[in-house]
Amino acid sequence: xxxxxxxxxxxxxxSLSPRIHSLFAEQTGxxxxxxxxxxxxxxxxxxVAGQFSQGLVGANVTVPFxxxxxxxxxxxxxxxxxSGAVNTLISAPHGGLIGANTDGDGLVAALKSKGVSLAGRxxxxxxxxxxxxxxxxxxxxxxxxxxxxxxxxxxxxxQLASLFDSAQVLRHWSSARKxxxxxxxxxASLFGESLALPEHLLDADTVGxxxxxxxxxxxxxxxxxxxxxxVCFDGLRMLVEQAAVSFSLWFSCDKPETEAIYHQLRNEx
Ligand code: ATR
Numbered sequence: 001x002x003x004x005x006x007x008x009x010x011x012x013x014x015s016l017s018p019r020i021h022s023l024f025a026e027q028t029g030x031x032x033x034x035x036x037x038x039x040x041x042x043x044x045x046x047x048v049a050g051q052f053s054q055g056l057v058g059a060n061v062t063v064p065f066x067x068x069x070x071x072x073x074x075x076x077x078x079x080x081x082x083s084g085a086v087n088t089l090i091s092a093p094h095g096g097l098i099g100a101n102t103d104g105d106g107l108v109a110a111l112k113s114k115g116v117s118l119a120g121r122x123x124x125x126x127x128x129x130x131x132x133x134x135x136x137x138x139x140x141x142x143x144x145x146x147x148x149x150x151x152x153x154x155x156x157x158x159q160l161a162s163l164f165d166s167a168q169v170l171r172h173w174s175s176a177r178k179x180x181x182x183x184x185x186x187x188a189s190l191f192g193e194s195l196a197l198p199e200h201l202l203d204a205d206t207v208g209x210x211x212x213x214x215x216x217x218x219x220x221x222x223x224x225x226x227x228x229x230x231v232c233f234d235g236l237r238m239l240v241e242q243a244a245v246s247f248s249l250w251f252s253c254d255k256p257e258t259e260a261i262y263h264q265l266r267n268e269x
Contacts, residue, residue, distance in 0.1 A: 002031040002033040003033070003250075004035075004055050005032050005060075006035040006051060007034070007036055009038070009062035009063055009065065012037065016239060017034065017036075017062075020239070020240055020243045020265065023264065024244065039065065044065045044068045045072050048069075048089065052089075056091070057090075058246070059089045060088055061087050061088070067133075069087070070083075070084050070099060072097065073098060074092065074097055075092065075096065075098045075099070076100075079101055079105075079137035079138060082136075082137045083101045083137050086100065087246070088100040088102050088245075088250075101134045101137075102243075102245035103134035104134060104139065105241070105245050107238045108138045109238075109244075110237035110240075113258075119143050119144065120144065120145050122177060122178070123144050123148070123182075124147075124150060124170065124179035124198075125147055125149050126150050126151075126185060127184070127185035127186035131211055135211075136160060137164070140166050147161075147166050147167045147168070148167075148169075149167055149168070150169075150170040151186075173198035173201065176198065177201075178202075179206065180206065180207065182209070182224070184208070184212070189210055189214075195220065197224065202227050205230055206229045207232070208220070208224040209238075210234050210235055211238060212234065213235040213236035236269070237258075240262045240265065241258055244256050244258050
């Protein structure tokens with residue numbers, strides 16, 4: 001019999017998660033039935049309750065429900081307690097749901113797989129929404145020199161930065177030194193919108209990471225290059241890595257191998 005899993009989101013049609021988890025299941029000799037679960041904007045908690053009562057053993061949560069997921073779980077695992085956002089739901093043994101956030105571990109693993117180290121580095125994080133909240137604990141734990149948080153709406157950046165010791169709000173580009181790494185956690189790329197990038201702070205050594213992925217360059221990747229930045233990755237590796245951590249939580253197993261699966265998905269995009 002297959003273990004029932006799924007991903008809640010809206011939109012959800014193009015999610016790669018079913019494909020990724022079926023590859024993990026194949027690799028680890030398990031049988032899973034992983035579905036895309038489209039949820040209406042106000043129907044999240046009832047959809048989750050309904051699916052888990054029908055035998056779901058675990059789920060992922062994606063845009064725009066990660067903060068709602070944080071609020072409905074009965075227990076937060078690890079960094080989810082500090083991030084205010086949950087991307088992984090696990091059925092608790094005695095009822096209720098456990099919430100985890102694997103995005104941060106996924107991002108850090110993705111950066112390491114590209115040879116990007118974080119300890120002692122200057123990081124500029126663009127955005128202060130759910131995506132940024134999710135990755136902040138893991139970035140902070142890597143002990144960077146500083147994480148500057150920039151957001152279009154500065155009050156949200158202030159709120160987020162106040163929770164982490166290595167974070168500072170960046171209100172004006174002029175107050176920053178050159179970052180080693182710029183991470184785009186805004187949703188601008190999703191809508192093909194460009195961001196105000198501090199061009200004078202970028203050079204060929206500046207590394208970029210867009211949490212959004214795409215077959216062709218994302219809007220952020222194109223802009224980063226045009227602004228004089230160096231190598232800039234899209235978010236596909238992060239997607240695979242966060243999925244691997246979720247899989248290991250659902251099945252209490254080691255993280256599946258990700259390298260070959262990442263390359264396979266890249267070819268399939
Ligand atoms: P998510 O949970 O996916 O992060 P969100 O909470 O709506 O979604 O946050 C989206 C982030 O993208 C926010 O930081 C948002 O900035 P605001 O807080 O000012 O809204 C940012 N964002 C979206 N479109 C943007 C744009 N065109 N330029 C700059 N920032 C943008």
